[in-house]
Amino acid sequence: MSAPRPATVLPVRGTSPYDVVVGHGLTDRLPALLGESVERVAVLYAGSLGELADPIVDALVEHYDVLALGLPDGERAKTAPVAADCWEALGEAGFTRSDAVVTIGGGATTDLGGFVAATWLRGVRVVHVPTTLLAMVDAAVGGKTGINTGAGKNLVGSFHEPAGVLCDLSLLASLPRAELVAGLGEVVKCGFIADPTILEVVERSDPAALTHDSPELRELVERAIRVKVDVVVDDLRETGGVGGHPGREVLNYGHTLAHAIERTSDYTVRHGEAVAIGCVFVAELAARAGSLDPALVERHRSALSRVGLPTAYDAESMGGASFEDLHAAMKVDKKARGSQLRFVVLDALATPRILAGPGEDDLRAAFAAVASAG
Ligand SMILES: NC(=O)c1ccc[n+]([C@@H]2O[C@H](COP(=O)([O-])OP(=O)(O)OC[C@H]3O[C@@H](n4cnc5c(N)ncnc54)[C@H](O)[C@@H]3O)[C@@H](O)[C@H]2O)c1
Ligand SMILES: [Zn+2]
Numbered sequence: 001m002s003a004p005r006p007a008t009v010l011p012v013r014g015t016s017p018y019d020v021v022v023g024h025g026l027t028d029r030l031p032a033l034l035g036e037s038v039e040r041v042a043v044l045y046a047g048s049l050g051e052l053a054d055p056i057v058d059a060l061v062e063h064y065d066v067l068a069l070g071l072p073d074g075e076r077a078k079t080a081p082v083a084a085d086c087w088e089a090l091g092e093a094g095f096t097r098s099d100a101v102v103t104i105g106g107g108a109t110t111d112l113g114g115f116v117a118a119t120w121l122r123g124v125r126v127v128h129v130p131t132t133l134l135a136m137v138d139a140a141v142g143g144k145t146g147i148n149t150g151a152g153k154n155l156v157g158s159f160h161e162p163a164g165v166l167c168d169l170s171l172l173a174s175l176p177r178a179e180l181v182a183g184l185g186e187v188v189k190c191g192f193i194a195d196p197t198i199l200e201v202v203e204r205s206d207p208a209a210l211t212h213d214s215p216e217l218r219e220l221v222e223r224a225i226r227v228k229v230d231v232v233v234d235d236l237r238e239t240g241g242v243g244g245h246p247g248r249e250v251l252n253y254g255h256t257l258a259h260a261i262e263r264t265s266d267y268t269v270r271h272g273e274a275v276a277i278g279c280v281f282v283a284e285l286a287a288r289a290g291s292l293d294p295a296l297v298e299r300h301r302s303a304l305s306r307v308g309l310p311t312a313y314d315a316e317s318m319g320g321a322s323f324e325d326l327h328a329a330m331k332v333d334k335k336a337r338g339s340q341l342r343f344v345v346l347d348a349l350a351t352p353r354i355l356a357g358p359g360e361d362d363l364r365a366a367f368a369a370v371a372s373a374g
Contacts (some may be wrong), residue, residue: 033164107139133183182272265319
């Protein structure tokens with residue numbers, strides 16, 4: 001057996017720099033990320049993940065006065081009442097500005113915990129310990145936090161950059177395969193928009209061997225985080241990119257249709273699965289309304305299906321939406337501006353731009369190309 005590889009530290013520059021640490025068995029790095037002034041730590045963790053959270057809480061108790069708060073699982077944590085319960089608990093414990101929050105869970109937990117940290121005393125330090133692939137490569141990095149309201153997802157939130165992110169790949173051992181595969185949707189997306197080496201790793205790896213302990217998964221995680229970090233640092237507040245680059249909006253590749261599929265399926269289609277279909281859709285769109293090489297459209301299908309993601313919209317199993325339903329849902333996406341639909345499209349590999357207001361014929365034809373026959 002070879003010696004365990006040391007952790008990889010990915011620095012995030014910007015107004016408040018922090019590190020994303022990737023590796024195995026990283027709990028002892030938490031105090032360094034939390035910083036020296038911290039006395040009390042509130043651990044906000046997904047209640048169903050007690051077995052993952054307990055050893056981390058035990059390690060923190062050695063250094064800090066710890067308040068451990070178990071949250072409802074997944075999306076049920078992202079509500080105003082849950083945030084209010086956390087505020088009350090922090091208030092009772094007398095949390096001050098020099099205390100900190102640690103989140104342990106998937107993206108729903110890091111979003112809620114980040115929001116609580118952003119709002120308590122107008123902002124205290126937070127370190128995220130993501131436990132899903134999606135949260136490692138996406139939700140925990142970049143400083144967006146949020147909760148849902150009755151009117152939709154992520155409508156209330158704030159930008160609040162973490163003081164650090166600890167991506168301990170060992171935590172993925174218990175993650176159901178379908179959740180891991182869904183996270184790979186965002187990873188492959190990063191391959192198309194910015195880092196083609198990601199696609200090469202996917203294409204040469206045995207997909208079944210992409211597990212929590214595989215060097216290939218680690219390389220994919222590190223590369224996808226780098227893509228997100230680079231984009232976010234260049235465009236911290238989503239005001240746009242420079243030189244024709246879409247800025248942070250590039251991370252929305254495949255997401256306009258994906259959000260419509262999620263919504264019309266009442267969120268029974270996983271985000272990463274919907275993103276996979278959305279990426280094939282925008283590739284088809286770019287081949288029609290732009291100049292994307294058809295071979296690259298096929299590469300979308302082959303890379304995404306290789307890791308086990310859907311590349312076609314199957315109305316029967318995905319909520320039964322028609323093109324008209326999905327078109328209408330896309331128009332109310334919060335990322336649409338005014339009445340004009342905007343899509344991130346590629347002119348070539350890793351060459352993204354914005355396509356605003358494509359014709360309905362092109363949209364319909366691109367959709368027909370991703371709709372399953374039958
Ligand atoms: N802030 C951002 O920039 C950003 C970006 C992308 C997504 N998000 C948000 O992230 C959320 C989705 O994240 P997610 O896919 O991680 O979902 P999630 O947090 O709901 O987790 C998915 C499921 O996996 C379980 N789970 C998590 N880790 C596990 C583990 N190690 N072992 C076993 N089970 C485990 C959870 O309990 C949950 O049931 C959404 O709310 C989305 O809005 C935010
Ligand atoms: Zn996404």
